[in-house]
Amino acid sequence: MPTLPPLPAPDAPLDDAARDRIAECFAAICVEAGAIVMEVYRAGGEARLKADRSPVTEADERAEALILARLAERLPGWPVLAEEAASAGQGLDACQRFILVDPLDGTREFVNRNGEFTVNIGLVADGVPVAGAVYAPVLERLWSGGAAARLRRVAPGASLAEAAEDRAIRTRPAPEAGWTALASRSHGDPETEALLARLPVAERRSAGSSMKFCVVAEGGADVYPRFGPTMEWDTAAGEAVLRAAGGTVLRPDGAPFRYGKAEAGYRNGAFVAWGDPAASGRSEG
CATH class of the missing domain: 3.30.540.10 (Fructose-1,6-Bisphosphatase, subunit A, domain 1)
Incomplete structure (x- = not known):
């Protein structure tokens, strides 16, 4: 090295x-x-x-x-x-x-x-x-x-x-209309569909792995929801990049998304990654 x-x-x-x-x-x-x-x-x-x-x-x-x-x-x-x-x-x-x-x-x-x-x-x-x-x-x-x-x-x-x-790289402000959403290529679910239906999504892409956090971080998309199961090691690096670029990750109810859940075996709950933190309020329904 x-x-x-x-x-x-x-x-x-x-x-x-x-x-x-x-x-x-x-x-x-x-x-x-x-x-x-x-x-x-x-x-x-x-x-x-x-x-x-x-x-x-x-x-x-x-x-x-x-x-x-x-x-x-x-x-x-x-x-x-x-x-x-x-x-x-x-x-x-x-x-x-x-x-x-x-x-x-x-x-x-x-x-x-x-x-x-x-x-x-x-x-x-x-x-x-x-x-x-x-x-x-x-x-x-x-x-x-x-x-x-x-x-x-x-x-x-x-x-x-x-x-x-x-x-x-930096995230972009959420467009007035025409957001780009990212979804898992391998893990779809009704909760994701319901959340995206409440947002002004004009384009939707599928992608695999933690790349989705990074695409949002570089301004290529606006939101990435995940309701299916993940572990903390699946998300920590991507979230760190997104946060450094100006974005955030929250629970679907807007509460902080936290790490160090030893009592849960380091399993994550649902989360939404946002390029523009101010846009997270648009998901409330």
């Missing part, structure tokens, strides 16, 4: 500069893990079912091993909760700050070979994602966010200095 600036200890203050440094660290690790994911993807890796009946591939397991090793090197002492380790029974005691890892979000997209899967690392502090990185290796798109959000185009395994594109 490239040499990066010093990173804070688990109990150090998390100012804007520290959050940006952590996001940059996560971004570099995601791109490195993306090379492993692509190696399995090109070899035609298949999925098997875990005990909870969710799919897992060799790419999930190998990428997570790499990510955990890199986090131990760069952020020693930080608590980490990773999807495959959690599935194997390695939990995490309740704590104020911890890192969430999803080595391959969108396993179904990976198996279906549509390219819409991502590598995700996010940092939660006091129930809120404050730094994160999301990498789509097939598309070579890397989103990251701490105090500010960035989009880069980086090949799997390349250094961040080799990015073909590097620009700041």
Whole structure:
């Protein structure tokens, strides 16, 4: 890995500069893990079912091993909760700050070979994602966010200095009419349909994985509702990017969407991601 600036200890203050440094660290690790994911993807890796009946591939397991090793090197002492380790029974005691890892979000997209899967690392502090990185290796798109959000185009395994594109991103104000809504490609439900029916949606797109948060973050869409089941590691990195770009994530009733739900096994409830936080009141019905 490239040499990066010093990173804070688990109990150090998390100012804007520290959050940006952590996001940059996560971004570099995601791109490195993306090379492993692509190696399995090109070899035609298949999925098997875990005990909870969710799919897992060799790419999930190998990428997570790499990510955990890199986090131990760069952020020693930080608590980490990773999807495959959690599935194997390695939990995490309740704590104020911890890192969430999803080595391959969108396993179904990976198996279906549509390219819409991502590598995700996010940092939660006091129930809120404050730094994160999301990498789509097939598309070579890397989103990251701490105090500010960035989009880069980086090949799997390349250094961040080799990015073909590097620009700041921001959400857009909700248009007076003609919103763009994103919905899950693999998980539809009546609650989503009911919420979207109350909004001035002119265009609707389907997409997989945590990319949906990032499309909203870069101003390509206005709202992404999700009522189906997710885990905290599915959403933390994408929400961190969206928040850094000016958006927010709320429960459907407008209440805060919180992390650190150890008592619930780190399962999420329903949420709505908004590009324009002021637009969230339009969903009340």
